[in-house]
Structure formats: structure tokens, C-alpha cells
Amino acid sequence: MEALDAGAVRRWAAAGVRALDAHRADIDRINVYPVADGDTGSNLLGTARAALEALLRAPSAERADAGGAVGALAAGALTGARGNSGVILSQFLRGFAEAVRGRPALDGPLLGAALRGGAERATRAMAEPVPGTMITVARAAADAAAAGGSLREVAAASVRAAVTALEHTPRQLRVLADAGVVDAGGRGVVVLLEALLAVVEEREPDLRPEPTTAPRRANPHVADREAGSDLFAYEVMYLLDGVEEAAATRLRDVLVGLGDSVSVVGDGAGLWTVHVHCNDVGAAIEAGVEVGGPRRIRVARFADAAPDGGERFTRGRAVVAPVRGDGLAELLIAEGVSVLRVDDGHEPTPYELLQVITGTGAAHVTVLPGHAVLMELADEAAIRAVAGGQDVVVVPCASPVQALAAIAVHDPRRRAGDDVVAMTEAAAATRRGEVRVAVEDAITWIGPCRAGDVLGLADGEVVLVEPGPPGPGTVTRAACGVAARMLAAGGELVTALLGRDAPDDLEEALAAHLRAERPDAGLVVYRGGQTDTALVLGLE
Template sequence: MLEALDAAAVRRWAAACVGALDAHREAIDRINVYPVADGDTGSNLLTTVRAALEALLRAPVTERADAGGAFGVLATGALAGARGNSGVIVSQVLRGMAEAVREQPVVEGEHLRRALRRGAELATAAMAEPVPGTMISVLSAAAAATGGEGLHGVAQAAVRAAAVALEHTPRQLDALADAGVVDAGGRGVVVLLDALLAVVQGREPDLRDAGTTVARPVNPHVAPREAGSDLYAYEVMYLLDGVDDATAGALREVLVGLGDSVSVVGDGAGLWTVHVHCNDVGGAVEAGVRVGSPRRIRVARFADAAPDGPARFTRDRAVVVPVRGEGLAELLLAEGVAVLRVGDGEEPTPYELTQVITATGAAHVTVLPGHPLLMELADEAAIRAVAGGQDVVVVPCASPVQVLAAVAVHDPRRRPADDVVAMTEAAAATRRGEVRVAVEDAITWAGPCRADDVLALADDEVVLVEPGPPGVEALARATRAVARRLLAAGGELVTALLGRDAPEGLADGLAAFLRAERPEADLVVYAGGQADSVLLLGLE
């Protein structure tokens, strides 16, 4: 019976973990039912712990000469080789243990108790949303175990507490109860702790009920889903070096916006492992590029998202529009359009637009940018969504009034290609006008303007500069000038979107002008609420 773990004992424990997980792998994989069945928890645990052992065996003797150093090398190796959520959690358990026993030549009972507690703390912190009834619960129970003296007493108490917590997991998660199984990750924790107790007791780990390992073809580009929503089709993992805690936290927030099962965890010495389930693979990797130099990038499509797996789309068709102005957003929402609300002075990102596209759950998505400067953004978001398996088409729209024209002819009963053609033709046939207030001095096609002058634009060309300040009469004259220019080539329907700063009576004045000069033209007025334009006009 060991009274302390030295470096050799730590190596024996790592080797025992690999052997035990190899024996139990298939059984653990088979009971992985939460939150998606047929996962790969046992395989991910084995791969992670095997990477830790290999790192320890290859490390210079000076780095693994004592127990504290050996735990540190195991933690770094597990972090670099972590697979899936369970692998990330185990890497953080080892990191916590390493922190607690740093510079300890041997690990005694109280050292082990502190190590387990610190490991459970870091493992819990690694998960964006820890769920009761998972391996986190089993780890926490083992770390909180009381009673037992010395190394053997602490290890034995931890194993017993973990086993009891594992039996309770079906009471905490309905999915486990319905399937009649315990949590797969929690069972893996018990296997690892039993291997530790076996080393302390000088025996072989318990390999009973391990099942028979079945050889199966390995496709590095396809992976079973260990956790997370089936709305996301890809698992992305990579390493980052030299990133500080604040930057890692910011990266984590970006990834939370892209998908789920997010973890950004480190070894305490500048090495970080990044893990996320998402559809926007490019966005997940680019987020890492923004803060560092990702390496050992691994992308795998989940088996349940493969072409021969169950469909992950919940509807056939959707339309997505980035929107400035609350009134316009509500108008589009009423038409069943998915909107990305963009605040005043803000620029939307490809991440945000991709998230709206994928959140529709639609197999085919049409994106209507609504502004020339948003075309590139829409194209980039579309490319990312297409990489996730959706069919996405961007219809050129230079103004919200063209978006309204396209939405008006949208018909989900048509074939997708025919519907896109109809929306494209409607947008292209809509002439657009705008009344805005100049924000700086400039030269226009209609002459020079100064800040606070009123500009009248037809199809992006300034046709009138009305000297400021932007009072009611100046805005009304600019509105009439735009309408007159648009109607010169004919038209039947005028659509007006009133901006946030549009004065009362502007729409009434436009209606009176049309009745007097173009009575055959109909007028529809909406409160758009946009801040950058006093008025937007569309002519069909």
C-alpha cells in the first residue's frame, strides 16, 4: 500500500488510466445518450489520456523527476491532445491537480485531496453551462468526499463518492433515466479514479464488464456527437499559444455566439485548447486567428449530420435581412422574415449574420442585404453557412425599399430557384430614392454641400442640395425632388420608409404632391425608424 505518489507512481497511474479506458471504451461509448445518442465519450477520454501519457514518457527527465512535475507534464499533454468535451474536462482536472501539487516531490493524502478539489473547480469553470448529472457532478462529488486518512483513505473516499454520484445521474437527467443508463462521462471519471486507487493499492485496475472492443473504420473528418445541440454540424478544435486570460475570455464570448459546447481552456503557462460545435467553421477558426496563431486545427463533421444521417433542417425556406430601424424590423418580422437587428452606428459582423442564417433551421435561405456596403458581408456569411450544409443565395439589394419589394413577391410554394429569380427581378425593378442630412462638407453631382444641408438622392446620385438647416420645408422640397426624378420614367407604386427623425407632415406632403402631379401613382407609407436617412423611397 503506497503512502505517497512519487513520479514513478504518477507514471503508473497514467498508464493504468490508458489501459482501463481502452478496456471500457466501447461500453462508455454505448451509453452516451445525453444530449445526443451514440456519442464517443469513451474514445475521446482514451485519446486524451493517451496523449497525456505519451507526453510524460517523452518529456526530459528533469521535467518529470518528481510527482509535481509529472502531473504538470500530464496536464500539458492532455490539453494538447484533448478530444471532445470530456477530453477538455479531463485536461482541466489534470491541470488543477498539477497546480495543487506543483513542486511537490511526492503526493500524500492531503495533497491529493487539494488536487482533486482544484481539478474539479477548473473542470467546472471550463464548461460554459455545466449541467447536473454529467461528469462534472461526479467529479465534484469525488472532490468533496470527506473521511479517509492518508493517501489510500482519500483515494478510496473519492472513488466511493464518485460511484454514488454516478448512480444518481439518471435522477438528475431525464435522458439518462429514459435510456436506463448512467452518464458516460461520469463513468469515465470512475474508471480514472479506480485506476488511481489500484495504483495506491498495488493492484491492477478493475476491467470487469468492459465488453469487447470492436474494430471500426476511422474517418478523421467524421465524428460521433458527444454533446451539444444537433443544430450544429461540425466540431472545431485547435491550440493557441501565448494568449492571456482576458483575450481567451473574449475569444470564448465570440465562440458562444457561433455555437455551443464552447470551451477555451489553458494549462496555466500560455497554451490553450479551443473547442466549439458550430456550423460556421471559418468563423470559428478566424476568431482564433484574430487573437493568435491557431495550430493543430481539427474539424470533424458529426456523424448524425452526415448526408445519410437524420436531417437537421426543420423547414424548407427562409429569408434573412440585416435591418437598421426598429419599425422596419417589425414590418419584416410580421412577414415571416428572420432579421439581424443592427444598432445605430454599428457594423454587423459575418459571425452575427451567419448565426441568424443557421438559426432559421432552413435548408434554403435567401439573404437580402439592403445596402451596397452589406453585400460583401452577406457573401461571406453565406459562404460560411454553405460550409455548414445550407443552401444560401444572396440577392443584390441596395436599399431597404428593394428588400420590401423582394419580400412582397416571395412565395415559399415555388421552387427555390424560381423564388430567387422572382425576388431578384422585383428588387432590380425597384428604383430607389433617399433624403438625408449631410454630415460633412463635400462635392456632389449637384454641386458642393455643407454639413446640415439636405441631400436628395435618386439611385445613389445626388439630384438636389437644399441649404440647411434641415427644417420641415427643406426636407419637403428634397422629398418632392426625389419623387419627381423617380417618377419621370414612369411607375405605379411609391413606397416610403420614414426615418427616425422624419418630421410630422412629411408623408402627408408627399401624398399631396402625388395627388397633384401623379394621381395614377399609389403611395404606401411605413415607419422605418432608420437613423441614417430621413426618408427612403421606392418606385415600382
């Protein structure tokens, strides 16, 4: 990838949420500074989810370019910041956004400038930055990015520098060295930068190790202490609107007198996030009232958190597919797939697919679109599910026969990542063909066609045109012609999915054709019942 556009920024946000979710438990476990009962991984994840959700909800005009997309992320992170690490992340994104405001895309030098802007804002967010923390790691990444180069070179250099800085954090903080761990917040920075590099390299981020337990539903009145002295019993957070910087500075001074872990950070347009650890909750809130109208006030006491209900996820894995045709739906349901039935003339929405994904109750969900026009729909639904806490992967498959090929190799006993790879490879190795009736006059790759002609397609391209009307003989000739052209390039197994209006003898005619022309090729036939095509072919 040569430049990050708005779509790539969105993919980075989604990849970052997935990666933080995968590493959350490990980041939480190594959070020993300054108190060893931290929740840094959970706070970073919660903040990143808020940022992603804000981007998804932003008007399309505001997120049409890369600068606008990052700005939406920064705004969401600020309003949804959790804990000190979340506040620092929100300021990192704010500085990042300020450096790219109005830019349609980010090349290597611009990414370097954005990382520097993010590191500078994050540093200013803390009254006394401590060496060996996430700010140190962010600074190292920004310094390495200053060398310039292509987008990939800058992203890769920032990751290498961040990893090195993270490894050095125990030398800077004695408590880390004594515990034999690196800084938890710094580890979160590395995870997010690695997710960015994965997007630039157009691959999946590293999600190992996978979560071994369902996300905990924390008691809203209890919090883990992420930073600060254990002399203070409560964490207070709220938002302020329309406050001038001078008033925010006065508020910061008042809060410093009440407790520690104080941060009062804004978006540059009058919105501020306030965070403090204290014992006098009322005084902390009253201080905010004196300069503005606090909202989204959150108060939590520091204690050992306990679950407040059942687990969110009831099973580990599930497969979901939107389906056209009752026969295909029944076939997939029999294989354990959760299906979204798509009726004739109806285009499903991302929210309809999202309901099926969340309704599985599974921590990890694999989505099989099964149609080229449903790929974008599946991506949108997956991003929203990821923002809600599920691990969701969309396997690229532009045909229902590719979805069937993926299901054939699905094995829930494998690691989720390995299983997705196997399903993706199976779908990609399956060539696809179709026989459909032209609905209007058009120009194809092999010449003109008229409405009512029967078209044969291979891998999405028209390879033959049988003049209409679309009677049984015409459809059968087209089906045999498409099969012959696909088999000319090799193949061993033909899968045929018959549409609702397929001729009654199409299965027999196709079998006879293969026996005569390619007796070495096997044939498997299903009645899919789809209405948009008379026949779908798959070749493996």
C-alpha cells in the same frame, strides 16, 4: 502505498489508459446525453493516451517528482484533448497539477487537495455546468477526499463517493433516467479514480469487460456528436499559443455567438485549447486568428462514422519475451512466443522490445522479461504500447526458467486476465538458481570472491563460492551444490537451462546427483545457449 511518487503517477497514467480502453465501448454505448450517438469513451481514451505520451516524452528532470509528472500529464491532455469530455479531463488534470506543483510525492491530504483543485478547474471549464454529468461526479469525489486520512483512505473514499454520485445521475438528468443509464463522462471519471486506487493498493485495475472488437479507425472527416445541439453540423478544435486571458475571454464570447459546446481553456502559461460546435467553420477559425496563431486545427462533421480501412489488430492474444541464447529462443518460438533476441554485450532498448510487441498484431500481449535487469525495460515498452492502444501486461519473472514456467500454463482459451494470473502464479512459484563465473573481486553474503571463481546463486543471492579457475569440475560442483541447497527447502521438478559454455557432462552429472540425493525429484534439461551463465536452474 503511503505516498504517490513520480513512478506511481506514471503507473496511474498507464493504468488509466488501459482501464479506459477496456471500458471504452461500454462508455460509448451509454452516451445518451444530450444526443444518443456519442463518443465519450473514445474521446476520454484519446485524451488520456495523449497525456501519457506527453509524460513519457517529457525530459527526465521535469518528471522527476510527482508534481512534475502530473504537470506533464496535464500539458499532454490539453494539447491532445478530444471532445468536451477530453477538455474537461484536461482541466481536471490541470487543477490537480496546480495543487501539487513542486511536491516530490502525494500523501493523503495532498491527494485530497489535488482532487479538489481538479474538480474546481473542471467546473470552471464549462460556461454552464449541468448537474448529473462528469463534473458532478468529480465534485463528489473531491468533497469525500476532503475528510483526509491516509493515501489509501482518501483514494478509497473518493471512489466510493464517485460511484454513488454516478448512480444518482439519472435522478438529475431526465434523459439518463429514460434510457436507463448513468452519465457516460461520469463513468469515465470513476474508471480513472478506480485505476488510481488500484495503483495505491499495488494491484491491477479492473479491466472487465474486455474489448470484444478491435478499436475502430474512424474517418478523420467524420465525428460522433458527444454534446450540444444537432443544429450545428461541425466540430472545430485548435490550439492557441501566447494568448492573454482577456483575449481568450473575448474569443469565447465570439464562439458562443457562432455555436454551442464552447470551451476555451488554458494551461496558465499562454497555451489554450479551443472547442466549438458550429456551422460556419471559417468564422470559428478566423476568430482564433484574430487573437493568435491557431495550430493543430481539426474540423470534423457530425455524421455516422464508418471505418476507413482494415482492423488494426489481426489476432487477440500474444506472448513476447526478450531472450539471451539461441537455444532458449528456439524453445520459446516453438511454443508460439514472439521473441526479441538479445545479442552478447548488447543491452536492448525499450523501443526494440516495443517493435516486437506491436509487431505481434495482437490486442492483448503478455510480456515475460525473463531476467531481473530486463524488468524495467519491459515496463517501459509496455507503457508505450499501452499508450498506442494495445493491452499489455508484464508478468514479473527474473529468470528464463520462470518464463518457461509461465509458458507451461499459458492457455489462450482462457480470459486474458485469468491467463495472466495463472502465468504470474506459475512464475512466482518457481525458485531460481544460477551458476556463473565472477568477473571481478567482490564481497558476497557468504564472504569474499575473486575474479574467476564460480558462484552459485539461489533466488538472486550467492550461496556458495567454488575457487577458480572455472574448469568443468568446478562448474559441476557448483551446479550440484546449488541444486542441493534449493531442494533442501522442498520441490518436485528441477528445470536446467545449460549455457553455451557449460561442461559437456554437466547434464549427466546433475542427473546422477539427483538420483543419489533426491530420487523423487524430476529433471528436465534444455540447451539454452546463454552466455552470461553456465547454468540456470528452476525448481517447482
